[in-house]
Amino acid sequence: MSRNGPLALIFHTVFVIVMVAPILVVCLVAFTPEGYLSLPTNGFSLRWFRTIANYPEFIHAFWVSLGLGALSSLVALLFAVPAALAIARYRFRGRDVLAALFLSPLMIPHVVLGIAFLRFFTSAGLGGSFAALIVAHVIIVFPFALRLTLAAATGMDRTVEMAAVSLGAGGWTLFRRVTLPLILPGVISGWALAFIQSFDDLTMTVFLAAPGTETLPVRMFLYIQDNIDPLVTSVSACVIAITMAALILLDRFYGLDRVLAGKGDTGR
Amino acid sequence: MAYLELDRVAKQFGTQTVVDDFSLSVGKGEFISFLGPSGCGKTTTLQMIAGFLDPTRGAIRLEGKDLTAIHPAKRGLGIVFQSYALFPHMTAAENVAFGLEMRGVPRNERAERVRAALAMVGLAGYEDRHPRRMSGGQQQRVALARALVIKPSVLLLDEPLSNLDAKLREEMQIELRQIQRTVGTTTILVTHDQNEAMSLSDRIVVMSQGKIEQIGTPQQTYEKPASAFVSQFLGKTNDFAGTIDRTVAPTQLVAGSWRAPAPAGLGGPVTVSVRPERIGFGDTGLGAKIITRIFQGNHWLFQCDSECGPAIVIRQNDGKAQPAEGDAVRLTWRAEDMSVRARADA
Amino acid sequence: MSMAAEERSLRAPWVLTAPALMLFVGVLLIPLAMTVMLSFHDWGQYKGIEPVFILKNWHEIATDPYYAEMFWRTFRIAILTTLLTALLGAPEAYILNRMSGRWKSFFLLVILGPLLISVVARTLGWALLFGGNNGLVNKLLMSLGLIGSPIPFMFTETGVVIALAHVMMPFMVLSVWAALQRLDPQIENAAMSLGAGPATIIRRIIMPQIMPGVLSGAIIVFSLSASAFATPAIIGGRRLKVAATLAYDEFLNTLNWPLGAAVATLLLVALVLIVVGSNALIERRYAEVFR
Numbered sequence: 001m002s003r004n005g006p007l008a009l010i011f012h013t014v015f016v017i018v019m020v021a022p023i024l025v026v027c028l029v030a031f032t033p034e035g036y037l038s039l040p041t042n043g044f045s046l047r048w049f050r051t052i053a054n055y056p057e058f059i060h061a062f063w064v065s066l067g068l069g070a071l072s073s074l075v076a077l078l079f080a081v082p083a084a085l086a087i088a089r090y091r092f093r094g095r096d097v098l099a100a101l102f103l104s105p106l107m108i109p110h111v112v113l114g115i116a117f118l119r120f121f122t123s124a125g126l127g128g129s130f131a132a133l134i135v136a137h138v139i140i141v142f143p144f145a146l147r148l149t150l151a152a153a154t155g156m157d158r159t160v161e162m163a164a165v166s167l168g169a170g171g172w173t174l175f176r177r178v179t180l181p182l183i184l185p186g187v188i189s190g191w192a193l194a195f196i197q198s199f200d201d202l203t204m205t206v207f208l209a210a211p212g213t214e215t216l217p218v219r220m221f222l223y224i225q226d227n228i229d230p231l232v233t234s235v236s237a238c239v240i241a242i243t244m245a246a247l248i249l250l251d252r253f254y255g256l257d258r259v260l261a262g263k264g265d266t267g268r
Numbered sequence: 269m270a271y272l273e274l275d276r277v278a279k280q281f282g283t284q285t286v287v288d289d290f291s292l293s294v295g296k297g298e299f300i301s302f303l304g305p306s307g308c309g310k311t312t313t314l315q316m317i318a319g320f321l322d323p324t325r326g327a328i329r330l331e332g333k334d335l336t337a338i339h340p341a342k343r344g345l346g347i348v349f350q351s352y353a354l355f356p357h358m359t360a361a362e363n364v365a366f367g368l369e370m371r372g373v374p375r376n377e378r379a380e381r382v383r384a385a386l387a388m389v390g391l392a393g394y395e396d397r398h399p400r401r402m403s404g405g406q407q408q409r410v411a412l413a414r415a416l417v418i419k420p421s422v423l424l425l426d427e428p429l430s431n432l433d434a435k436l437r438e439e440m441q442i443e444l445r446q447i448q449r450t451v452g453t454t455t456i457l458v459t460h461d462q463n464e465a466m467s468l469s470d471r472i473v474v475m476s477q478g479k480i481e482q483i484g485t486p487q488q489t490y491e492k493p494a495s496a497f498v499s500q501f502l503g504k505t506n507d508f509a510g511t512i513d514r515t516v517a518p519t520q521l522v523a524g525s526w527r528a529p530a531p532a533g534l535g536g537p538v539t540v541s542v543r544p545e546r547i548g549f550g551d552t553g554l555g556a557k558i559i560t561r562i563f564q565g566n567h568w569l570f571q572c573d574s575e576c577g578p579a580i581v582i583r584q585n586d587g588k589a590q591p592a593e594g595d596a597v598r599l600t601w602r603a604e605d606m607s608v609r610a611r612a613d614a
Numbered sequence: 615m616s617m618a619a620e621e622r623s624l625r626a627p628w629v630l631t632a633p634a635l636m637l638f639v640g641v642l643l644i645p646l647a648m649t650v651m652l653s654f655h656d657w658g659q660y661k662g663i664e665p666v667f668i669l670k671n672w673h674e675i676a677t678d679p680y681y682a683e684m685f686w687r688t689f690r691i692a693i694l695t696t697l698l699t700a701l702l703g704a705p706e707a708y709i710l711n712r713m714s715g716r717w718k719s720f721f722l723l724v725i726l727g728p729l730l731i732s733v734v735a736r737t738l739g740w741a742l743l744f745g746g747n748n749g750l751v752n753k754l755l756m757s758l759g760l761i762g763s764p765i766p767f768m769f770t771e772t773g774v775v776i777a778l779a780h781v782m783m784p785f786m787v788l789s790v791w792a793a794l795q796r797l798d799p800q801i802e803n804a805a806m807s808l809g810a811g812p813a814t815i816i817r818r819i820i821m822p823q824i825m826p827g828v829l830s831g832a833i834i835v836f837s838l839s840a841s842a843f844a845t846p847a848i849i850g851g852r853r854l855k856v857a858a859t860l861a862y863d864e865f866l867n868t869l870n871w872p873l874g875a876a877v878a879t880l881l882l883v884a885l886v887l888i889v890v891g892s893n894a895l896i897e898r899r900y901a902e903v904f905r
């Protein structure tokens with residue numbers, strides 16, 4: 001099947017097992033019938049999934065995360081699409097600086113962003129508000145939204161637009177009827193990647209969230225800080241399942257390799 | 269006598285047979301081309317000789333020794349890849365030196381041979397350049413020097429010139445031929461360019477869909493194509509449907525109103541192949557009407573509608589008057605200018 | 615181009631980027647500047663934050679060995695994590711690249727997929743695997759006879775490095791993978807035809823060419839590890855402080871915001887310097903491979 005020797009295949013097997021093990025163990029422990037952390041050796045039980053219902057703060061946090069992710073990714077795209085079109089099409093002075101600025105949230109540690117936003121929004125009297133969370137998340141997901149949109153806009157065949165212009169389309173019509181449909185796959189995956197990014201952020205959000213605006217990762221983190229029990233594994237298992245579902249959808253829609261490549265070289 | 273010998277070599281990928289029943293014997297010092305359209309199995313055959321692929325069936329021998337038993341690293345063949353596959357992190361000199369280093373050639377001798385090899389390909393003074401800072405033609409030369417410096421028993425070239433522009437390609441063809449003549453290395457060149465194969469090789473192996481169509485000198489393959497494929501692939505040709513008439517004596521070959529004494533050994537329906545430049549306008553012969561007449565500088569190109577279907581005629585521009593569009597003409601050619609094959613489809 | 619069209623193409627990019635630019639200036643650059651300023655403010659248990667300009671926090675960080683130790687620990691963890699990902703991730707990327715089509719994409723998905731799965735969930739997995747002296751990892755290592763008595767993983771740097779390496783591994787594999795895609799597919803055959811064996815090919819031909827990929831992966835992993843929060847907080851616990859968890863404490867427990875801001879500013883500046891510096895170095899060093 002491959003040109004790899006036996007030693008390489010052993011290395012690969014161990015590597016893959018180690019990569020999968022922590023995720024697998026979380027999902028397995030979530031099904032334990034026992035009252036304490038253990039692998040489900042005596043059959044599987046949904047007991048800890050049912051227990052989630054008794055913890056409305058997890059359910060609430062889930063909705064906060066969902067709303068926050070959906071909304072902040074959408075807002076980020078509203079800003080990112082025009083910016084991406086400008087960067088893809090025009091060679092203007094300051095273009096490189098702008099692009100670097102828009103990608104800079106990738107370079108700035110999230111703890112620094114968390115602190116900066118905490119300071120900023122507290123001074124503005126918005127500390128702990130959902131609005132503050134939205135703005136902060138727009139900033140951190142912006143690079144992902146921009147990158148995928150930019151890739152789509154750069155890869156787009158400009159002559160199609162020229163043809164539309166020659167046929168009399170212009171301005172908003174041109175954008176809505178020709179440009180947007182052409183870059184839409186990039187825009188949608190930009191949204192999806194941005195959503196995942198927002199949904200997963202702990203480091204920055206932990207500074208900004210207040211009771212009532214706690215996101216799921218924050219709630220899980222605070223819970224783990226106190227104690228680790230099967231409940232938090234069942235919540236994690238749900239998160240993992242949702243992510244997997246999103247991944248499969250994303251793969252169908254756009255090709256996961258391209259999305260991952262968009263997330264990959266954070267440092268550049 | 270045969271230096272390199274391929275004996276009924278075949279290669280399958282899964283169920284797909286990519287090369288089949290490939291037999292060829294190459295003499296020492298010979299320059300052979302594998303010529304055929306893209307995907308016909310040229311690279312696959314070359315890679316089996318190089319050892320990067322194992323033949324599914326058949327044997328490959330070098331000086332009578334089984335080559336397939338030897339690891340590619342030990343075969344001592346020189347290979348130039350289509351992409352050149354130069355080591356981008358090494359200078360030109362380091363690239364060329366690599367093979368010598370692997371053979372444990374002492375440093376001094378190495379430096380000397382590297383310098384000589386680079387000089388031979390016209391790159392003296394480029395020793396310290398990195399490949400990325402060289403033009404396509406220069407990279408090509410480095411690749412050639414790298415392959416030749418190890419004094420390979422056979423030099424394998426996989427479309428080495430296809431990444432160069434037309435003018436450079438012509439220059440490199442001449443140079444390649446000269447270098448090969450000087451060094452005398454047995455060479456196999458893979459190409460899909462018939463002009464390249466013709467101008468470089470002692471013999472051409474014409475391939476189609478994994479099979480050998482014809483092996484012969486450039487002249488043989490051009491003038492006496494063994495199959496319709498060969499005649500079509502090697503330049504423009506006219507294929508006329510004819511018959512051999514044995515009811516008259518002596519037996520006659522008939523194509524429309526054109527007739528000539530029949531060649532021996534054939535009967536019934538045949539295909540008559542004639543190159544466009546070998547056809548002339550005469551008083552008798554194949555009846556035709558000129559559809560278009562195109563002036564191309566040193567020659568005229570006529571597209572005709574003949575009794576036996578479409579025909580093309582090329583006439584040298586010798587300053588004489590030529591027939592005009594719409595004229596009715598007669599097409600003639602000498603018997604030795606045509607090749608006649610049995611017609612399968614009839 | 616007509617005058618009007620020319621003018622339009624001069625103005626258009628600015629019109630299109632203006633909203634994003636205003637957003638970034640308003641809610642990114644200003645808050646960052648405020649944080650830097652905050653690090654120069656005074657703070658007291660009872661008086662809170664006093665908006666004056668003093669170097670007290672910076673002085674404290676510079677002189678109190680606690681901070682030196684904490685920063686050194688932060689960078690030590692980041693360096694070890696980077697080494698671990700490079701040593702394991704680069705060979706894995708190479709092995710992956712040599713697999714045939716279907717297996718390749720499957721395993722690529724398995725290895726890169728975790729990139730998109732919650733960091734908290736992944737770290738929780740490690741907490742479960744490490745879990746005390748009879749955690750699964752210890753049981754496995756002891757039954758394999760690799761260790762005699764359990765090693766503490768929870769609340770140790772070892773544990774943090776292992777879990778962080780797992781979290782960061784996809785970045786390294788992805789980066790090396792990208793470098794491998796830029797290799798000429800025939801390059802190994804070329805080396806082989808010149809007489810090189812497998813070990814020589816890896817050492818002399820592959821390694822030098824994927825080094826830029828390894829290094830840029832290393833920069834990503836290093837900067838993300840040095841500023842990591844969730845993993846050190848969960849695996850490292852309350853005592854094993856790194857820069858991010860310390861800043862968190864100063865802000866949300868001690869409430870000494872100016873000091874926390876100073877720690878954060880220092881982290882930011884150090885990382886930017888390291889990243890920009892090493893990027894420049896790599897590009898200079900590998901100019902011929904990159905171009």
Ligand SMILES: Nc1ncnc2c1ncn2[C@@H]1O[C@H](COP(=O)(O)OP(=O)(O)O)[C@@H](O)[C@H]1O
Pocket residue numbers: 281286304305306307308309310311312313
């Ligand atoms: N590794 C492979 N697996 C499956 N099919 C292959 C492989 N390599 C080549 N082929 C197929 O074999 C045929 C011949 O390929 P190749 O020898 O590269 O042709 P050429 O060099 O004449 O263009 C092609 O149809 C190609 O798709």
Ligand SMILES: [Mg+2]
Pocket residue numbers: 307310311312427
């Ligand atoms: Mg080929």
